[in-house]
Amino acid sequence: MTKYFANIVTGCRILGSVLLLFFSAFSLEFYVIYIFCGFSDMVDGTIARKTNSATEFGSKLDTVADLLFIIASFIKILPMINVPIWLWVWGVLIATVKFANIIFGYISKKEFISVHTIINKIAGLLLFVLPLTLSFIDLKYSSIVVCSVITFAAIQESFYIAINRENK
Numbered sequence: 001m002t003k004y005f006a007n008i009v010t011g012c013r014i015l016g017s018v019l020l021l022f023f024s025a026f027s028l029e030f031y032v033i034y035i036f037c038g039f040s041d042m043v044d045g046t047i048a049r050k051t052n053s054a055t056e057f058g059s060k061l062d063t064v065a066d067l068l069f070i071i072a073s074f075i076k077i078l079p080m081i082n083v084p085i086w087l088w089v090w091g092v093l094i095a096t097v098k099f100a101n102i103i104f105g106y107i108s109k110k111e112f113i114s115v116h117t118i119i120n121k122i123a124g125l126l127l128f129v130l131p132l133t134l135s136f137i138d139l140k141y142s143s144i145v146v147c148s149v150i151t152f153a154a155i156q157e158s159f160y161i162a163i164n165r166e167n168k
Contacts (some may be wrong), residue, residue, distance in 0.1 A: 006048035007058050013040040013065040017072040025076040031132075037069050038128045045116070063114045066124065077131050084140055090147050097154040105161045113164065115157045123153040 016037040023030040044062060048054040105113030126146045133142055 002051050003053045005051065006044045006053055007055075007061055009040050009044040009047060010058065010061050010065045013037045013044070014068055016040070017065070017068040020069075020072040020076055023076075025080045026134075030076065034073065034131070041066060041069065041124065041128070059114050059116070060112060063112070070127070073131065081134060081139060087140070087143050087147070090143075090151075094147065094150050094154055097151075097158065101154065101157050101161055104158075105164075108161065108164065113161060115160050117153065117156060117160070119149065119153045119156055123150040126150075 016033050019033050020030060020037070023033065041062075044058075044065075045054070048058050101115075102112065105111075123146075126149055130142055130146050
């Protein structure tokens with residue numbers, strides 16, 4: 001059981017992400033599930049490392065769970081807030097770089113590459129906290145910090161994939 005516990009926690013994040021879709025954004029139920037999903041993201045990798053059960057499958061499952069959590073959160077939160085055009089453009093540019101990283105990583109290694117760097121973890125944490133701050137920090141200010149860190153993480157990821165490609 002210990003061997004699979006980290007993947008079970010990650011699976012719970014996938015289930016929680018689906019559950020988010022059934023609750024109103026910013027409701028108590030939404031926040032409880034949202035925080036649970038964020039917490040599970042913070043602990044699943046630690047559990048895998050501490051129990052010596054980290055696997056390639058677990059790393060990929062974590063990436064899928066992260067993506068589903070982000071998509072579900074965006075589906076619920078974005079219609080509820082006023083997002084400036086410049087932020088949409090920045091977000092599309094970041095998504096383009098991230099998507100290109102996935103494609104180039106796959107082309108170079110014939111598999112999906114997940115880059116779990118410290119800056120990626122910080123970017124994920126800031127992105128997670130952002131919706132929790134919307135009631136007291138204006139989005140146009142907080143998003144500059146979050147998008148700057150995510151942009152740096154995406155560019156760093158590009159370099160890691162390029163270096164990984166050269167060391168084929």
